[in-house]
Amino acid sequence: MNNASEYIVNFARGTRSLLVGMRATLRVFFRAKTTERYPENRATLTMFDRFRGELVMLHDEQNYHRCTACGICEMNCPNGTLRVTSEWVVDEAGKKKKSLVEYQYDLGSCLFCQLCVRTCAQQALGFLPTFEHAVFTRGKLIHKLNREGSSLAPKPVAESHTV
Amino acid sequence: MFDFSVITRWVDQLLRGVMPDAAATVVECVIIGLCLLLGYSVIALALIYAERKVCAWFQCRLGPNRVGPLGLLQSVADMVKMLIKEIIEIRHVDRFLFGLAPYIVIVASVGAFACLPFARGLQVLDFNVGIFFLVAVSSIGVVGILLAGWASNNKYSLIGAMRSGAQMISYELSIGLSILTMVVLSGTLQITELVEGQADGWLLFKGHVPAAIAFVIYLVAGTAETNRGPFDLPEADSELTAGYHTEYSGMHFGFFYLAEYLNLFIVAGVATTLFLGGWMPLHVPGWEGFNEVMDYIPSIFWFFGKAGVMIFVIMWFKWTFPRLRIDQLLRLEWKYLLPVNLLNLLLMVIVVVYKLHF
Numbered sequence: 001m002n003n004a005s006e007y008i009v010n011f012a013r014g015t016r017s018l019l020v021g022m023r024a025t026l027r028v029f030f031r032a033k034t035t036e037r038y039p040e041n042r043a044t045l046t047m048f049d050r051f052r053g054e055l056v057m058l059h060d061e062q063n064y065h066r067c068t069a070c071g072i073c074e075m076n077c078p079n080g081t082l083r084v085t086s087e088w089v090v091d092e093a094g095k096k097k098k099s100l101v102e103y104q105y106d107l108g109s110c111l112f113c114q115l116c117v118r119t120c121a122q123q124a125l126g127f128l129p130t131f132e133h134a135v136f137t138r139g140k141l142i143h144k145l146n147r148e149g150s151s152l153a154p155k156p157v158a159e160s161h162t163v
Numbered sequence: 164m165f166d167f168s169v170i171t172r173w174v175d176q177l178l179r180g181v182m183p184d185a186a187a188t189v190v191e192c193v194i195i196g197l198c199l200l201l202g203y204s205v206i207a208l209a210l211i212y213a214e215r216k217v218c219a220w221f222q223c224r225l226g227p228n229r230v231g232p233l234g235l236l237q238s239v240a241d242m243v244k245m246l247i248k249e250i251i252e253i254r255h256v257d258r259f260l261f262g263l264a265p266y267i268v269i270v271a272s273v274g275a276f277a278c279l280p281f282a283r284g285l286q287v288l289d290f291n292v293g294i295f296f297l298v299a300v301s302s303i304g305v306v307g308i309l310l311a312g313w314a315s316n317n318k319y320s321l322i323g324a325m326r327s328g329a330q331m332i333s334y335e336l337s338i339g340l341s342i343l344t345m346v347v348l349s350g351t352l353q354i355t356e357l358v359e360g361q362a363d364g365w366l367l368f369k370g371h372v373p374a375a376i377a378f379v380i381y382l383v384a385g386t387a388e389t390n391r392g393p394f395d396l397p398e399a400d401s402e403l404t405a406g407y408h409t410e411y412s413g414m415h416f417g418f419f420y421l422a423e424y425l426n427l428f429i430v431a432g433v434a435t436t437l438f439l440g441g442w443m444p445l446h447v448p449g450w451e452g453f454n455e456v457m458d459y460i461p462s463i464f465w466f467f468g469k470a471g472v473m474i475f476v477i478m479w480f481k482w483t484f485p486r487l488r489i490d491q492l493l494r495l496e497w498k499y500l501l502p503v504n505l506l507n508l509l510l511m512v513i514v515v516v517y518k519l520h521f
Contacts (some may be wrong), residue, residue, distance in 0.1 A: 028221060034224075
């Protein structure tokens with residue numbers, strides 16, 4: 001008797017669990033699909049915020065950046081992706097100061113580890129969520145991050161920084 | 164409702180008018196064979212596309228959408244690829260049986276396909292033991308699968324084929340018994356009569372409880388019979404790479420692939436014929452206007468529509484349930500389906516004898 005009732009209970013339980021599973025899959029069947037149709041939706045495609053596409057130096061409207069050319073990023077980079085070229089300039093007060101000449105970034109050897117961004121004392125760097133980086137020669141992967149004619153922001157740093 | 168036998172009779176008379184009877188018969192046979200094979204491959208292509216789309220939707224994806232509008236030409240492109248692929252000659256196989264196996268599988272499936280009543284007057288094979296013939300001819304396929312596994316000289320293939328044999332022979336019982344249950348209700352083995360008998364109500368509704376049980380059992384056993392998930396352990400790719408067709412390539416593999424999908428259609432078609440009224444339109448007693456509107460829909464659409472619903476349900480099974488182990492598979496058949504089926508047959512006999520059906 002015990003066996004027989006167990007048989008029937010098992011049968012009912014099994015059938016029920018199968019039906020629950022079928023209900024779950026049917027719900028997914030009618031759910032909106034998550035697939036991105038990439039080349040077609042290029043105009044509207046937005047990457048998520050934390051996506052690290054390429055390193056950029058942040059510049060504000062007056063073409064000021066915040067890089068003091070201290071070289072911490074360069075020292076922290078595990079791959080030698082960054083090269084900071086600086087020169088010594090004498091300011092009005094007669095003090096010698098380092099000034100950024102060129103900030104070179106090799107996208108081809110970047111790990112996207114974000115160590116440069118994290119360790120930058122001036123928060124001068126950031127990542128953009130772009131991803132279409134394919135080029136035909138390696139040379140094109142080497143970017144100059146400081147914009148033409150940009151300079152270090154004067155002491156009270158402007159609040160709003162645009163990329 | 165449009166009767167397709169008008170067309171076939173017209174073709175028949177046309178041919179007999181221009182040539183002797185014997186020659187006309189031969190020509191008709193060739194035409195029918197060509198039509199069957201054409202329908203066979205077109206349905207297989209449509210099913211492959213449908214399977215990929217349905218599978219994708221069940222996994223929250225879009226499925227094929229690059230080749231042609233909505234990816235409609237995807238399976239055509241696949242077919243072209245399959246046709247131009249090399250058939251690789253494998254050493255140490257039993258050449259003759261290795262080559263023969265895919266043809267046995269495809270012949271069995273075309274034979275069963277020819278029995279289906281597609282529309283009023285559109286049926287190739289129809290005689291007094293039609294449904295019995297269908298069951299018999301569709302089981303020849305297992306011989307092809309066993310041969311393929313044996314002739315491949317490969318452990319995986321052999322294990323897959325043996326599993327397939329055990330599975331098909333077990334589930335043949337369930338299929339046979341559930342078909343028998345419905346034959347008891349309708350009182351005929353001839354497929355046209357089976358369909359004609361459902362003009363006043365589909366057998367699923369006429370036979371109420373026992374018919375519904377037989378329907379569920381038929382669906383489960385039919386899924387197992389076509390070697391589809393969750394019963395696809397003969398080709399369980401994680402354990403056996405591809406089971407019995409591991410060593411096949413090119414169009415030989417294509418035949419197994421085609422037959423697999425067509426068997427799905429055949430199972431759905433037989434379910435339609437036996438339980439859902441074949442090509443009969445849906446009639447609700449008392450709703451005259453509704454019934455008349457339903458009559459305007461051509462019978463071929465009724466058949467393919469119902470078969471399509473059944474195919475969707477079987478695909479739904481496949482993409483929901485995990486694969487069974489071989490002992491679970493056999494336990495399901497011998498400990499659950501078979502006893503339920505035998506009791507159900509008894510119940511149906513009681514229902515028919517005491518006229519409890521509608």
